[in-house]
Amino acid sequence: MTNHDPDLSLLFHALSDPTRRAILSRLAATPARVTDLAEPTGLRLPTVMRHLSVLEEAGLIATSKQGRTRTCAIVPEALEPARTWLDEQRALWEARLDRLDDYVMKLMKERET
């Protein structure tokens, strides 16, 4: 996972909108039809469709069509690269704190002797 991974940019971009996050939370509980997803948002259907296509492009949802009904389902493993990136940042930061700890300990020992 590098910082220049384009998928990671699409992923974080998809998560940067409150309506899209609300849709994901809704879909985490159960798959849903596009019209059912649109209803609680109070947004017009074309706007919701645009949000859904951003989520689909980021790999976060999959859609299927039966007759005239389109159903959306979450792809939960698609969130993993975001989690991995955050974990990597935390590891980098903790390694820095450890180095700082070592340095302070060394200074204290030098002062004692």
Next chain:
Amino acid sequence: MTNHDPDLSLLFHALSDPTRRAILSRLAATPARVTDLAEPTGLRLPTVMRHLSVLEEAGLIATSKQGRTRTCAIVPEALEPARTWLDEQRALWEARLDRLDDYVMKLMKERET
């Protein structure tokens, strides 16, 4: 943490750009001057300054000025809301899988009897 938290939108937006993610990784290792951050990106200073202001607005970095030198440092705890949101989604999804498990077990028991 609700999906409509504006800070969470700023945070994910800040993370949606590869240059900004690279700057954060760089700062996780050690604080740095703006000119030092700009150099590896190959971008012009005003462009880098715009990226830094997006990061600062999201609370991910803090800057300080001494004379004519501006230094940037990461604010690591600022990443926590993103991690919390991802954890919440995973919990929702796992609860759904558990319910599905229970349902399948119930069906199998009914078939046995």
